[in-house]
Amino acid sequence: MNIADLNEWVSKKNSEDNISKNKDIKDAEEIIIEKTSENAQNDAPMATYSHSRISSFEQCRLKFRYSYIDKVKTDVVRTIETYMGDLVHQTLEKLYKDLKFEKLNELKDLIEFYNNLWKENWEEGILIVKKEYNQENYCAMGERMIKDYYNHYKPFNQAKTIGLETTDYFELDKNHRIHVRIDRLSSPEEGVYEIHDYKTNSSMKTQEEADTDRQLAVYAMGVKKLYPDAKRVKLIWHMLAFDKEVISERTDEQLDELKISILNQINVIETATKYEPTKSGLCPYCEYQSLCPLWKHLFQIKDKPEKEFTKDDGVKMVEKYAEIKEKEKKLSKELEELSNNIKLYGEKIGAKTLFGKKSAITIWSKEVMKFPRKTDVERTKLIKALKGLNLYEKFLDIDNWELEKGYDNLSEIEKEVLKQIGRKEKLVRLYLRERK
Numbered sequence: 001m002n003i004a005d006l007n008e009w010v011s012k013k014n015s016e017d018n019i020s021k022n023k024d025i026k027d028a029e030e031i032i033i034e035k036t037s038e039n040a041q042n043d044a045p046m047a048t049y050s051h052s053r054i055s056s057f058e059q060c061r062l063k064f065r066y067s068y069i070d071k072v073k074t075d076v077v078r079t080i081e082t083y084m085g086d087l088v089h090q091t092l093e094k095l096y097k098d099l100k101f102e103k104l105n106e107l108k109d110l111i112e113f114y115n116n117l118w119k120e121n122w123e124e125g126i127l128i129v130k131k132e133y134n135q136e137n138y139c140a141m142g143e144r145m146i147k148d149y150y151n152h153y154k155p156f157n158q159a160k161t162i163g164l165e166t167t168d169y170f171e172l173d174k175n176h177r178i179h180v181r182i183d184r185l186s187s188p189e190e191g192v193y194e195i196h197d198y199k200t201n202s203s204m205k206t207q208e209e210a211d212t213d214r215q216l217a218v219y220a221m222g223v224k225k226l227y228p229d230a231k232r233v234k235l236i237w238h239m240l241a242f243d244k245e246v247i248s249e250r251t252d253e254q255l256d257e258l259k260i261s262i263l264n265q266i267n268v269i270e271t272a273t274k275y276e277p278t279k280s281g282l283c284p285y286c287e288y289q290s291l292c293p294l295w296k297h298l299f300q301i302k303d304k305p306e307k308e309f310t311k312d313d314g315v316k317m318v319e320k321y322a323e324i325k326e327k328e329k330k331l332s333k334e335l336e337e338l339s340n341n342i343k344l345y346g347e348k349i350g351a352k353t354l355f356g357k358k359s360a361i362t363i364w365s366k367e368v369m370k371f372p373r374k375t376d377v378e379r380t381k382l383i384k385a386l387k388g389l390n391l392y393e394k395f396l397d398i399d400n401w402e403l404e405k406g407y408d409n410l411s412e413i414e415k416e417v418l419k420q421i422g423r424k425e426k427l428v429r430l431y432l433r434e435r436k
């Protein structure tokens with residue numbers, strides 16, 4: 001594999017779903033362990049969590065460690081997807097902010113605002129993982145999302161805006177609080193609240209995903225705490241790339257269960273002692289990739305010129321290992337064919353041992369019953385039969401091989417029952433030894 005191949009391989013690790021998760025990086029920056037005013041006096045720290053922080057732990061413990069425990073400073077990788085998403089968010093925020101002041105922007109003004117933001121904030125280091133697309137493609141994508149949204153919701157009087165890009169906290173228990181950051185919180189009628197989340201990723205959220213989504217459900221918990229008049233809280237994802245909404249809602253019971261599961265997960269986080277890396281489609285976007293044991297070697301070699309790259313000890317060993325493995329694969333195929341031929345030849349001449357110059361091969365064969373393995377669909381039948389014969393403890397908890405070896409010693413009735421599940425197979429083994 002040359003450097004170009006390696007780079008391409010890294011790029012291919014991208015997945016659309018994961019792009020959206022990068023939006024959470026913004027939220028993650030908000031996460032701190034701090035003291036609230038009440039408990040500051042007795043020195044009891046109140047830990048602040050967010051959906052992003054908990055997700056980060058679930059996605060990759062090592063990344064969580066680098067980020068939240070070791071607080072490793074890196075040059076943050078800013079992807080073009082995050083960049084475009086941020087600017088679309090800022091544009092929609094402007095739209096609703098101005099509406100609060102009775103100013104309805106024309107679409108062309110909003111597009112101009114977005115394009116200006118794009119030009120003013122663009123930096124060379126912004127990462128484009130999907131090499132087949134360029135800056136213009138992404139900028140146009142964001143522009144289309146704003147246009148579609150604008151035309152869909154104009155004149156934007158569906159609900160009263162309560163908050164934009166909110167930053168709120170609510171207590172989960174006396175030691176933990178949760179950070180809530182809502183793109184737009186609105187209320188279409190008395191007692192009904194809507195949490196709007198703008199998604200710019202190019203994979204559509206399914207209803208099932210929405211009904212099991214934790215992030216907005218956590219926000220719903222927050223809204224119910226912060227606004228006691230909230231009888232219903234609707235969760236609305238605006239899938240901007242598709243000009244579609246996905247809507248969901250949670251019952252009070254579901255939110256109570258969610259609270260328990262979050263507290264349990266926080267307990268796992270706070271008692272964790274191991275932080276292993278978890279490889280996923282998020283790795284190409286991870287700012288710690290060059291430190292991570294799963295990738296650091298790639299980072300050490302990827303920018304080396306071909307000549308130096310091939311001299312690297314790690315590269316040489318990987319290449320050698322792959323070469324030997326390939327040979328091993330070929331040889332084991334050859335060996336299998338040869339074993340078969342030896343067996344057939346032995347049968348043909350009626351010999352159980354074949355002799356070479358320095359070696360001899362003894363051909364051992366026995367007809368045995370074969371039974372379904374753990375992954376076979378028929379396995380449940382076998383378990384049922386063995387339980388019925390009171391043989392389950394004796395064989396199945398031990399091993400298939402034990403059952404197959406012990407089959408001949410079973411009673412005729414037992415053999416008859418098990419015969420229906422197993423199949424006869426001839427086992428042949430070749431034992432290579434030195435000729436005496």
Ligand code: SF4
Pocket residue numbers: 060061062063277278279280282283284286287288289292293294295
């Ligand atoms: S590169 Fe991947 S495995 Fe390594 S820390 Fe980052 S997310 Fe985890």
